[in-house]
Amino acid sequence: MKNRILLALPLAAALTLPALAQSTSSTQDQNQPATTSQSNSAQSNSSQPSSSENATGKQPLQQPSREGFWGHLNPFARKSYVKRQTEPIRDRVNELDDLTASNGKAIKDTDSRAQAGIKLASDKANEADQHALDAGNKATMAQQTAQQATQRLQTVETVVGNIDQYKASNQTEIRFRAGQSVLSKNAKDALDEMANTVKGQRGYIIEVQGFSSGKGQTAISNSQKMAESVVRYLVLNHEIPVYRIYLVGMGNAPVANADENAKPKHMSGGRVEISLLKNDLEQLSSNSSAPATSADQQQQPK
Numbered sequence: 001m002k003n004r005i006l007l008a009l010p011l012a013a014a015l016t017l018p019a020l021a022q023s024t025s026s027t028q029d030q031n032q033p034a035t036t037s038q039s040n041s042a043q044s045n046s047s048q049p050s051s052s053e054n055a056t057g058k059q060p061l062q063q064p065s066r067e068g069f070w071g072h073l074n075p076f077a078r079k080s081y082v083k084r085q086t087e088p089i090r091d092r093v094n095e096l097d098d099l100t101a102s103n104g105k106a107i108k109d110t111d112s113r114a115q116a117g118i119k120l121a122s123d124k125a126n127e128a129d130q131h132a133l134d135a136g137n138k139a140t141m142a143q144q145t146a147q148q149a150t151q152r153l154q155t156v157e158t159v160v161g162n163i164d165q166y167k168a169s170n171q172t173e174i175r176f177r178a179g180q181s182v183l184s185k186n187a188k189d190a191l192d193e194m195a196n197t198v199k200g201q202r203g204y205i206i207e208v209q210g211f212s213s214g215k216g217q218t219a220i221s222n223s224q225k226m227a228e229s230v231v232r233y234l235v236l237n238h239e240i241p242v243y244r245i246y247l248v249g250m251g252n253a254p255v256a257n258a259d260e261n262a263k264p265k266h267m268s269g270g271r272v273e274i275s276l277l278k279n280d281l282e283q284l285s286s287n288s289s290a291p292a293t294s295a296d297q298q299q300q301p302k
Helices: 002-030 034-047 079-161 185-196 216-238 281-299
Strands: 167-176 204-212 245-251 270-278
Touching (some): 167 185, 185 216, 185 270
Antiparallel strands (some): 204 270
């Protein structure tokens, strides 16, 4: 009997020791002196950064102090003890998840705004390039128009300066028998050919000079009649304006030779020299119509 009692005493002591340690731990948690708390707080504040340096804006978690007989590793810890130790960690993890999600959303919003700004700037740059290209094309067309206008002005100045300068373009001679002023068939054909070259043209005059054999006023009168017959045919049959024809009876004026040193000859019979003279007015008309046509072609839509 005594042996059983001796064996039961160590067993009871072994079972009582953990309960005593747990109760001691709870008592130490409740009755921990203020000095220990203050010293721990001071150590924590000196070793941990301020709350403003944390992402969550809260104080960092404090390292749990040594509790009870078992210290940090209590094999017989209760659920309340475990929950009390893990609750702050779980709350901080949840806060970090929320903060991470908020930061991710802010980054996406910032990226979307940046992309929208980049696209808007690119569109504005493309629009500015298009405006610059259009302005360059308009400037080129304006320069071409100015060059054409300058060329036309120079042409006009040249023509105006030479408006009374006529150059021989064609010359025809018609022969008459002595004492006659009637046009032959060959003479009419020659006049027809010359008249056809001036139809619809401007800037020309026709010079008609009559020459006749004889002397004095008689020769002048005969040459005047032959020249008048030529003018009458041109006006009636080809509708050449009278103001474009200049008539003169030269009488028995000498005819110049090709050789300047030879003496001028007096020809027998009668003849009329018809000279077609032109200035640059017709050239001005053709040049003024050409730039207008090219400008119209440039303005046509493609």
